[in-house]
Amino acid sequence: MSVDQVNPNDESKYAASARAFRDNVSRDLANDELRSNFRGAMDYLVDKRKTALSDSDELETLREQCKLIKQRCLVKLPHLLEALEEKLTANGIKVHWAETITEANEIIAEIIESKNGKTVVKGKSMVSEETALNDHLESRDIECLESDMGEYIVQLAKEHPSHIIMPAIHQNKKQVADLFAKNIEGFEHTTDVDALIQQGRNVLRDKFCNADVGVSGVNFAVAETGTLCLVENEGNGRMCTTVPDLHIAITGIEKVVEHLSDVPPLLSLLTRSATGQAISTYFNMISHPRQQDEKDGPGEVHLVLLDNGRSQMYSDDELRQTLQCIRCGACMNHCPVYTRIGGHAYGTVYPGPIGKIVSPHMLGLEATTNLPTASSLCGACGEVCPVKIPIPKLLLRLRQESVKPKGAPQVMKGQGSGRKTSEAFIWSVWSMIHKQPLFYRTSMWFATRLRFLMPKKLGAWTVARSAPKLAPKTLHERIKEREQAAKGK
Amino acid sequence: MSQVNTLHLRDYPKNPTKVYLYGTCLADSLFPDSGIDAIEFLERQGIEVIFPQGQSCCGQPAYNSGYTDEAKAVALEQIRHFPLDIPIVIISGSCGGMMRHHYKDLLKDEPGIEKFCDRIFEFTEFLVNSLNVQLNDSGPAERVALHTSCAARREMGVHITGKKLIEQLDNVELVTHDYESECCGFGGTFSVKHGDISNVMVSDKTKNLVNADVVRYVSADWGCMMNINGSLEHQKESLRGEHIASYLLARNAMDNTGDKS
Amino acid sequence: MTSARNNILSKLKSQVKDADYSKLPAEQGFNYPQQSFSEQLEQFITHLENNHAQIIKLTRAEIGKVITQELAARNITSLLYGDNSQYTQDIEQSDSSITLNKYSFDFAQHKERLFNDTPAGVTGSRCAIAQTGSIVLWPTPDEPRTLSLVPPVHFVIVDAKTLYPSFGDLIEQQQWADKLPTNAVLVSGPSKTADIQQTLAYGAHGPKELIVLLLNS
Numbered sequence: 001m002s003v004d005q006v007n008p009n010d011e012s013k014y015a016a017s018a019r020a021f022r023d024n025v026s027r028d029l030a031n032d033e034l035r036s037n038f039r040g041a042m043d044y045l046v047d048k049r050k051t052a053l054s055d056s057d058e059l060e061t062l063r064e065q066c067k068l069i070k071q072r073c074l075v076k077l078p079h080l081l082e083a084l085e086e087k088l089t090a091n092g093i094k095v096h097w098a099e100t101i102t103e104a105n106e107i108i109a110e111i112i113e114s115k116n117g118k119t120v121v122k123g124k125s126m127v128s129e130e131t132a133l134n135d136h137l138e139s140r141d142i143e144c145l146e147s148d149m150g151e152y153i154v155q156l157a158k159e160h161p162s163h164i165i166m167p168a169i170h171q172n173k174k175q176v177a178d179l180f181a182k183n184i185e186g187f188e189h190t191t192d193v194d195a196l197i198q199q200g201r202n203v204l205r206d207k208f209c210n211a212d213v214g215v216s217g218v219n220f221a222v223a224e225t226g227t228l229c230l231v232e233n234e235g236n237g238r239m240c241t242t243v244p245d246l247h248i249a250i251t252g253i254e255k256v257v258e259h260l261s262d263v264p265p266l267l268s269l270l271t272r273s274a275t276g277q278a279i280s281t282y283f284n285m286i287s288h289p290r291q292q293d294e295k296d297g298p299g300e301v302h303l304v305l306l307d308n309g310r311s312q313m314y315s316d317d318e319l320r321q322t323l324q325c326i327r328c329g330a331c332m333n334h335c336p337v338y339t340r341i342g343g344h345a346y347g348t349v350y351p352g353p354i355g356k357i358v359s360p361h362m363l364g365l366e367a368t369t370n371l372p373t374a375s376s377l378c379g380a381c382g383e384v385c386p387v388k389i390p391i392p393k394l395l396l397r398l399r400q401e402s403v404k405p406k407g408a409p410q411v412m413k414g415q416g417s418g419r420k421t422s423e424a425f426i427w428s429v430w431s432m433i434h435k436q437p438l439f440y441r442t443s444m445w446f447a448t449r450l451r452f453l454m455p456k457k458l459g460a461w462t463v464a465r466s467a468p469k470l471a472p473k474t475l476h477e478r479i480k481e482r483e484q485a486a487k488g489k
Numbered sequence: 490m491s492q493v494n495t496l497h498l499r500d501y502p503k504n505p506t507k508v509y510l511y512g513t514c515l516a517d518s519l520f521p522d523s524g525i526d527a528i529e530f531l532e533r534q535g536i537e538v539i540f541p542q543g544q545s546c547c548g549q550p551a552y553n554s555g556y557t558d559e560a561k562a563v564a565l566e567q568i569r570h571f572p573l574d575i576p577i578v579i580i581s582g583s584c585g586g587m588m589r590h591h592y593k594d595l596l597k598d599e600p601g602i603e604k605f606c607d608r609i610f611e612f613t614e615f616l617v618n619s620l621n622v623q624l625n626d627s628g629p630a631e632r633v634a635l636h637t638s639c640a641a642r643r644e645m646g647v648h649i650t651g652k653k654l655i656e657q658l659d660n661v662e663l664v665t666h667d668y669e670s671e672c673c674g675f676g677g678t679f680s681v682k683h684g685d686i687s688n689v690m691v692s693d694k695t696k697n698l699v700n701a702d703v704v705r706y707v708s709a710d711w712g713c714m715m716n717i718n719g720s721l722e723h724q725k726e727s728l729r730g731e732h733i734a735s736y737l738l739a740r741n742a743m744d745n746t747g748d749k750s
Numbered sequence: 751m752t753s754a755r756n757n758i759l760s761k762l763k764s765q766v767k768d769a770d771y772s773k774l775p776a777e778q779g780f781n782y783p784q785q786s787f788s789e790q791l792e793q794f795i796t797h798l799e800n801n802h803a804q805i806i807k808l809t810r811a812e813i814g815k816v817i818t819q820e821l822a823a824r825n826i827t828s829l830l831y832g833d834n835s836q837y838t839q840d841i842e843q844s845d846s847s848i849t850l851n852k853y854s855f856d857f858a859q860h861k862e863r864l865f866n867d868t869p870a871g872v873t874g875s876r877c878a879i880a881q882t883g884s885i886v887l888w889p890t891p892d893e894p895r896t897l898s899l900v901p902p903v904h905f906v907i908v909d910a911k912t913l914y915p916s917f918g919d920l921i922e923q924q925q926w927a928d929k930l931p932t933n934a935v936l937v938s939g940p941s942k943t944a945d946i947q948q949t950l951a952y953g954a955h956g957p958k959e960l961i962v963l964l965l966n967s
């Protein structure tokens with residue numbers, strides 16, 4: 001298997017923005033308003049989740065159950081995908097497969113063009129963000145409008161979602177009002193959230209009514225029944241999948257579950273982990289296109305199954321756990337790094353801890369080399385993940401892949417690209433010292449004796465901290481002295 | 490029993506008479522007092538403490554940087570120096586997490602590694618769960634905060650034990666600070682590789698500690714304290730952290746009757 | 751395209767060639783405490799009310815009257831409803847001041863009317879879920895999907911007899927796996943969003959109001 005063979009034209013636009021991680025971080029850390037928007041939002045979501053999952057017995061039982069469900073579905077993945085395809089086809093839903101984002105976009109554009117579609121309304125779909133579908137459709141003269149309120153705001157602002165559940169979480173109501181004023185004709189200025197939503201609603205209802213195509217994501221694809229399940233609060237997902245005559249759903253291959261009965265526990269933890277809701281306002285289950293005697297619903301329904309690095313995650317037992325993710329966003333809500341730098345700094349479609357573990361597979365480790373290291377490994381993400389993905393462990397693993405020497409067996413695209421000779425040298429010297437007790441003690445003896453030589457400035461460390469001071473004598477020495485004193489007594 | 494989370498459930502040796510101490514590399518060269526104080530404290534509980542001179546570092550810095558082979562060589566050397574089947578008490582939660590959990594992966598081919606890992610106990614959990622220590626507070630009344638390292642909290646599940654110990658001190662008021670469970674931003678090489686993010690995190694942590702209006706904060710992790718104290722000093726704040734071993738030793742007057750009724 | 755399919759599947763399959771499904775660990779769900787019917791009903795109502803739905807308890811004979819009152823209170827004079835459905839006749843008992851429109855047309859031909867000229871719709875429901883306060887819509891040719899989606903006010907008639915403790919129980923007992931319709935929807939309140947500064951606002955795209963007519967005899 002050659003994972004490095006990628007057509008450069010296929011490179012996602014996010015590769016470049018991910019490479020700019022460090023610059024993005026400096027830019028966003030300097031933005032106080034942004035930081036306070038994120039802090040406020042994260043506090044709110046953390047609190048919501050805590051209230052909704054207050055029974056730790058229930059929580060831990062469900063997390064274990066959901067982890068096992070997803071792991072079972074992953075072990076059976078290729079067969080479930082075949083079963084899903086068969087069932088969907090029998091139900092009248094057309095299934096397409098795409099290995100790359102370019103293929104996925106091409107498939108979708110072709111379906112739309114075959115029906116002479118000109119306008120698309122899109123329900124929230126992170127996978128379509130992953131493929132940058134909007135850009136592609138626009139380049140083919142197809143108008144593509146985001147209809148989730150948050151996504152709509154982000155689209156007006158010509159930005160990307162900064163959170164997978166709440167795309168416009170980085171903006172406050174004043175900023176949204178200014179944005180609407182610039183973009184919505186006849187906008188009556190207000191910072192009242194209800195009034196803002198009403199004006200957004202009016203614009204979008206018009207679009208729903210007239211759109212040729214609805215595009216949506218999928219939260220669970222049920223193999224047993226051939227059903228696409230969508231979780232949402234606004235009703236835009238129902239609009240996109242019901243009103244236009246053509247519905248195209250796009251999802252990652254990992255979203256398939258085996259049984260319908262797998263859905264309730266996953267759904268329960270998904271909504272509670274995400275926003276603290278017992279359930280979302282709508283849980284939409286689509287199993288057929290419009291049937292003969294029915295009066296509404298799309299005449300055609302398509303599903304595009306996307307790989308884009310997922311089969312690479314699948315090819316390693318440890319990294320495969322990445323695919324358990326149900327995209328609840330809890331890991332980012334609890335992440336102290338995400339809370340500080342916000343969602344855009346990552347430069348990737350999926351920000352936060354989940355972004356750090358999926359993006360290297362989608363964009364390659366070379367473009368994302370700064371993501372796995374930008375973590376204090378505090379473990380807050382792993383602690384809340386509803387499907388128990390050991391995120392910190394996977395970050396460590398990606399760090400290992402990133403600095404692997406040349407010639408190591410190929411596990412992922414871009415592995416070894418983070419290895420710097422200087423750093424590798426430091427660690428080999430470090431290892432040599434610390435694995436030889438005598439050498440270690442001698443070094444420490446010298447270090448402590450020469451502590452007056454220790455610089456007061458230690459690079460990044462002393463920008464905000466004073467340098468630590470070496471002790472006059474090491475613990476090893478002091479204990480030895482203590483033992484000798486005791487013997488002497 | 491309301492927790493189904495079995496990660497941190499474990500058996501504790503009852504009334505051990507002899508333990509090893511793992512000092513950690515940070516305490517060794519920077520903060521040796523806490524190692525001495527931990528030994529003193531344990532000895533006062535009637536326990537013989539062995540400090541193998543062959544120990545150096547648990548390997549975490551290299552391991553967390555992705556340099557597995559280098560970490561492994563160091564880790565292998567450590568386990569050689571703790572041959573007796575007695576508890577290994579470690580005065581840092583994060584090194585504890587490394588040796589108790591990550592060694593199982595890192596050294597998975599090493600025979601007996603599971604048993605070695607199961608002998609690792611963080612200082613406060615050992616005091617509470619193995620020794621069931623009863624403290625007599627002989628110090629003045631004061632307000633303190635507790636900072637529990639993320640590893641202690643999440644890998645070792647010992648955020649409870651530090652609290653239990655401080656709460657035994659009659660004259661000490663344990664103050665909860667805002668965002669207490671949030672990371673201080675240390676994370677080893679993270680604080681250097683991504684200094685700007687780490688700086689913001691530690692600034693917030695110190696602000697919350699200072700706002701708690703305490704005379705000191707106590708922690709069982711030198712990594713975090715080096716970070717937090719360094720930041721406090723840089724900001725010219727007088728607040729400092731103290732290792733829990735030193736703090737308990739100073740406050741617990743075993744020989745005094747104290748004013749406990 | 752078929753090559754994409756084959757490539758993906760063969761990559762995946764090569765990884766799990768010798769997977770032994772019998773070795774998969776047992777999955778254990780959480781055992782929720784048993785609740786009496788009245789506790790379940792209470793839970794159902796509380797959830798819905800917390801989610802801003804309006805609950806009106808009534809008897810079947812009162813459906814027409816209550817709908818009339820609620821519409822009058824909102825200055826609404828017309829109502830869209832389904833033909834031949836379970837409650838059609840009860841709905842038709844409403845006051846003559848309300849113009850009753852049957853959904854007896856093809857949606858595609860009447861989109862504008864539905865979006866712009868239909869202030870309220872009423873549907874029945876298949877059943878309900880206590881644990882989450884959810885109502886199960888099971889659209890049919892008589893009560894199409896858009897009837898519960900497009901009009902800003904949605905009346906839904908729920909029979910308390912159809913209450914299930916949880917979604918899981920419901921799927922199992924009604925054997926949903928064998929008979930899912932074109933579209934089934936769980937509805938747990940009016941449409942809402944918190945996308946602007948985490949402030950909840952109702953009526954994002956779907957119905958602004960969900961009025962639950964709860965039959966409890």
Ligand code: SF4
Nearest residue numbers: 325326328329331385
């Ligand atoms: S990794 Fe876990 S916590 Fe993060 S989005 Fe996925 S499921 Fe949620």
